[in-house]
Amino acid sequence: MKILVTGSNGLLGQKIIYGLLGDPLCLLPDDVRKKIKGEVQIIAAAKGENRVHRKDGYIYESLDITSKTEVENIFSKHQPNVVINTAAMTNVDACETKREECWAANVTAMQYICDTLEKLPSPAGEGLGVRLIHLSTDFVFDGMKGSEYVETDQPNPLHYYALSKLEGEKIVMASKLKWAILRT
Incomplete structure (x- = not known):
């Protein structure tokens, strides 16, 4: 079992790496955990130098998710069973002023990731297929509901960051992958 975490230099990505190092299956549903046999390999991937403080127990790969070639190369090299995508441009104000950069990181990169994962062979022996866990935002909603949102509520993004995350x-959702979207 190979778990690849994109955006591992960010706060959430680092926390996920630390959680996986403590219990590599902690983020997986019980039905998946029961099917896993053997060792779990963790691959941390982010743009530039590794900023995760702990340097053992995982492989680090420099990965710019806005580069189709880098995504294809790293994913093909490791052939992950699970990808946890925390990589994104998240500064709301910067997304308004740097729209092309925001779109590249939050939309185009998702196309690269999904396309690449769909081309990978199904992981042998586990019958799981490749799973994608994608981190998004509750900013896809306008906040006018007056109570908690549920996944079936209609999104209404009010700024470019939220629009890019929704796209x-x-x-x-349109991919052929087994996926989950987590809105934080």
């Missing part, structure tokens, strides 16, 4: 979600 990234649509790519994931």
